Amino acid sequence: MSDSRPLILVIDDDPDILRLLTMRLSATGYRVTTAEHAQAALNRLEVEHPALVLSDIRLPDSDGLALFDQIRARHPSLPVILLTAHGTIPDAVEATARGAFAYLTKPFDGKQLTDKIAQALQLAAPSSTRTPEGEAWRSELISRSHRMEELLAEARLVAATDASILIRGESGSGKEVLARAIHRASPRAKAPFVAVNCGAIPEQLLESELFGHIKGAFTGAVANHRGLFQAAHGGTLFLDEIGDMPLPLQVKLLRVLQERAVRPVGASESMAVDVRILSATHRDLDAAMAEGQFREDLYYRLNVVSLQLPPLSERREDIPLLANHFLATVSEKYGRQVNGFAPDALEALSTAPWPGNVRQLYNVVEQVCALSTAPLVPLTLVQRALRVPTIEVLSLAEAKTRFERDYLVRLLKLTNGNVADAARLAERNRTEFYRLLQKHGLTPELFRADDVADGRQE
Known part of the structure; x- marks a missing residue:
């Protein structure tokens, strides 16, 4: 069973101070x-992941x-x-x-030390997150x-606020999954996501989808339609691929965020909405703003807090966990009775490039599970799902031997089994060439036609 006690990293060049702090903190219940x-x-x-x-x-x-700046840059939470x-003391005050x-x-x-540590841990990671229910x-x-x-530590901290969050990341990296997690960790968790x-x-439909419309607002509007802002009232609205929103709609979205009210298409009055915005x-x-394709004022409204999801290729230690989770x-x-991956199959998954990130990994696992006829998924199925040709990994000596034999076979086929001609093409004397043939168990007669048209003999 893993030790769930908070881990504290103590840094000091005095061995006596280190021993004293280790004893005191261990006695208080910390690792x-x-x-x-x-x-x-x-x-x-x-x-390690100290709390x-x-x-x-x-030092x-x-x-x-x-040192503090380096820690802050790498681990801001x-x-x-x-x-x-x-x-x-002046340096400490500045820090x-x-x-x-x-x-x-x-x-x-x-006591002052342990009180400060308890206070810091309480603020940085609320105690509820230390329980299975809190996770x-x-x-x-x-x-x-x-x-x-x-990333998740930062997400957990900002989830407790109502700040707008912009989630960045490659396609398939799990931006919506993170957005749902932030919603579940927020005070709005019981309201809609x-x-x-x-x-x-399409642009003409997106406006109606977001803000709603009234009956008769346009051709086909046969009834009032409640938009997604109204559907998310009290909860969270996740705007995925916000960078693809057309400029005219960006203006209307900005107005909604400023006024905290929406006006359905065709309506004359606005309706108040209480919605937290997450976008991805x-x-x-930044490049889109420079090119005039994204409004700067909207960007700052959406990007109060920015979270960057790493691609799967930069978190390879997660691939076996994810693959087995998806397989189950x-x-x-x-x-299906598929219990896991063969070791070489799991290695192939762990070293694949994954341009489609977690979404691609799920699709690959789904495919191999559907096609597997054994309890363990074999390498060949993984390679097929990855669209990777089957490659047999040989040692250098094995590869050299295989190439040499294939080369001799091609020469014998080309010369119709005539050793003298084959040796000449290989730029080897006949004695050496015969030794090579014997080494590989090749018999020239097998490559000779039944009827030698030109009558040449060895």
């Missing part, structure tokens, strides 16, 4: 990992502020508490102004990737 200098701390952060960093502000290989001597949670002066009071919000996001954990793909609906795009909106789901759906 502790330590580092004696800045580079060791950064290395720890690459492989909090407790660091001396003076032998780095300025304390520089990770709380940092600084330990400082009286002479470095606190730049985002450090707090600083304590040495010698520090033990339900992210249940669809299967991951053990360090980058994904950082409504999603619309702005690039999949795979496009470079699909095999149950189809009523």
Whole structure:
């Protein structure tokens, strides 16, 4: 069973301080990992996922502020508490102004330290998220990737607010899945979550779909129609592929966000709406703004907080988890007894390029599950689903031997089994050529026609 106690990274070049803090924090119920200098701390952060960093502000290989800035840049949601001597208090104050949670002066009071740590952990990750029930919000996001954990920590923090969020990421990387998770973690979780793909609906229909219309507003409007903003009232509206929204609709959307009211097509009065906006795009909106294809004022309305989903190729440690999760789901759906992947099949999945990201992985798993006739999915099915030709991996010696034999066969076929001609083409003497034939078990007579037209003999 994994240890669910919060992990704290303690950084200090004084071994006695490290021992004291380790004993005190362990006795309080935390797990502790330590580092004696800045580079060791950064290395720890690459492989471990501490809930909090407790660091001396003076280290032998780095300025304390520089280390704090590096931690902040790589792990923006990770709380940092600084330990400082009286002479470095100005640095600690500056770091606190730049985002450090707090600083304590040495010698520090033990209870004050543990209280500050408890307070930081409470604010950074509410206690409800430490329970299985509290993790339900992210249940669809299967991951053990360090980058994904950082992203989800940020998502969990911002979910508690009503800030608009722009989710960036490649097609198929899971932007809508993340948006649904943010909705589930938000105070609006019991209200509707409504999603619309702005690039999949023609412009003349998208306006009506978003804002609604009244009867008779246009040809075919035979009844009043409630738009998606009204359908999402009290909840969350997810605007997928917002970068593909036509400019005229961008103007109307901006007005809705400013006034918090919608006017259905053909109506003379607006209707108040209470909706939180999440949006997503795979496009470079900065480039789109520069080209006049996306409004700058709308961009800043939507991009209060930006979350970047990494492509699947940058979180390969998640591929086996996702593949087995999808296989269990699909095999149950189809009523198949497929229990897993052969080792070489799983390796092929883990090393594939995945231009279609998680969506492509699901499609591949669904295909191999439908075609598999054995409990374990074989490599050949995975290669077929990936549209990769079957490649037999040979050692260099094996490849050289195979090439040499195939070359000799082609020469014998070309010369109708005449060893003298074949040796001449290979630029080898007949004795050496015979040795090569013997090495590969090739008999020239097998390549001779029954009736040699030119009468040549060896």
